[in-house]
Amino acid sequence: MKVVVQRSKYSKVTIDNKINGEISKGYVLLTGFTFGDTKEIVDKMIDKIINLRIFEDENEKMNLSLLDINGSILNISQFTLYADAKKGRRPSFINALTPDEASNLYDYMNSKLKELNIHTETGIFGADMKVEIYNDGPVTIVLDSKELF
Helix, strand or coil: CEEEEEEEEEEEEEECCEEEEEECCEEEEEEECECCCCHHHHHHHHHHHHHCCCEECCCCCEEECHHHHCCEEEEEECHHHHCECCCCCCCECCCECCHHHHHHHHHHHHHHHHHCCCCEEECCCCCCCEEEEEEEEEEEEEEEHHHHC
């Protein structure tokens, strides 16, 4: 599982010219799944994400988590995180989890975030989405479960 975490002041996702999800201060997550990913890995990644201290405190030091600032999440499914561009010019996506399995884990992730009382907005899995990210900092962190756990 790979997640690109972007600290955001405001972000939204538009599908068919309609806003599907919109947040103020928090994270935009670009989330991709690969073979071997499980609900247990999703749970560990959620814990890492919501406790990651990348918001500034009163001394302008990155010392606060999403929980500390009562932030929101806009979670966007992103199979292209598993692009393999080693050969040729067209990336291969053979390392991305199948759509059915990835969709199930994406839905699970979003439901777990909501269970934790984190305001969570989403795109629609597999849809053509237009994502506007007002990156704060900019701060962007890449989390890979294979490196973390």
